[in-house]
Amino acid sequence: MENRSSEALPGEVIEMVTLTQLCQSCGVQTDWVVELVNEGVLEPQGHDPKRWQFSAVSITRVRVAWHLQRDLGVNRAGIALALNLLEEREALRQQLQRFGRSVPGGIVDADGS
Amino acid sequence: MDYKDYYETLGLKRTATQDEIKSTYRKLARKFHPDVNREEGAEDKFKALGEAYEVLKDPEKRAAYDQLGANWQEGQNFRPPPEWDSGFEYAGAGSGAADEGAYSDFFENLFGRARAAGAGAGGHQRGRQEFHAAGQDHHAKITIDLKDAFEGATRSISLRSPEVDASGHVQLKERTIKVKIPKGITQGQHIRLAGQGNPGMGRGQAGDLYLEIHFHEDPVYSVDGRDVYFDLPIAPWEAALGAKVKVPTPTGVVGLNVAKGAHTGQKLRLKGRGIPGKPAGDLYAVLQIVLPPANTDKDRAFYEQMAREMDFNPRAKLGVK
Secondary structure (H helix, E strand, O other), X not given: OOOOOOXXXXXXXXXXXOHHHHHHHHOOOHHHHHHXXXXXXXXXXXXXXXXXXXXOHHHHHHHHHHHHHHHHXXXXXXXXXXXXXXXXXXXXXXXXXXXXXXXXXXXXXXXXO | OEOOOHHXXXXXXXXXXXXXXXXXXXXXXXXXXXXXXXXXXXXXXXXXXXXXHHHHOOHHHHHHHHOOOOOOOOOOEOOOOOOOOOXXXXXXXXXXXXOOOOOOHHHXXXXXXXXXXXXXXXXXXXXXXXXXXXXXXXXXXXXXXXXXHHHOEEEEEEEEEEEEOOOOOEEEEEEEEEEEEOOOOOOOOEXXXXXXXXXXEOOOOOOOEEEEEEEOOOOOOXXXXXXXXXXXXXXXXXXXXXXXXEEEEOOEEEXXXXXXXXOOOOEEEEOOOOOOOOOOOOEEEEEEXXXXXXXXXXXXXXXXXXXXXXXXXXXXXXXXX
């Protein structure tokens, strides 16, 4: 664990993870992740759970889902809804940022005669 | 250590009922949950709320806490009186608590795991049998510049993780590691560093470290997956007549043809010039027509001439002239 060398560690970019890897990395039970799949929160490729492949974004989704359940007592349907809304909000925030940049402006009172 | 005013944290009076404590906590927890609230300080606030609730939700802990007196101020230097909790019975920090090491010194001293350590929790108490367990994986976020995604980079990051010391106390330990950021990485992707997570116990393997990639906000470019966008200002005559203009890209200046009749908001795509990868993203120049100011008599004369000679009604769609 202690890393005294100043050598940079090569990172491995994760594209896809299996069900086992996903559960291990997030510290959650397999059954719970299967329930998230059934709820439509995660959409793995493949039919057989043993061969499921999850996109790396699933790591973030599972972690947020787990925090929502653990910290706020949100149930599965609520998790699905919250995740969708959070992602939609993030997309809008980015759009707004792009848009806000191109329209410097400000408000000027106009005389309406 | 500093005194913590748990009632103030929740914004409640000392006379609040258990129901009020519960509903207030739940309301505030939803508001400040770090996965929901992106504002700076939300995470600290959420942790403080969790700690306050951990004590106040439990009537025994609350009674012990209340007994310290109502005259203490938040942040005041505090030392618990001897035998302050005699007569109260409660276990250490309850299950469902946030990460270890998340609580204040005040909490740890009065109610924390440190006090419960002697109670026989943990793997050390299993007699002569050896105990092995793989270390947990660790997650962290790392924020990089967009340029790093184009060129690759090496970044140092500091990590704080809880470790159990020889006497069974949980301590936050800080360490710094250097990481190679591979070219072509995008926002939201993960990098895995094998063996850099929490250490294993006994002969158990150390866990892995997962880094979630975020980009710093860039003053010029915005990013969507591997696609990159930027605003390209052009003059009205460049838009009307067409022009070849120089544009900056993350990989250098290129010439770009603006077709005649261009309009604001039009996107010109530079294929494959977004974030590298398979496939590489595209780079989009979003046209913004910029109006030249009329500061001199000569400039104004130009505008007046246009007004006289051009048949143009910008409000045709509104049905007025």
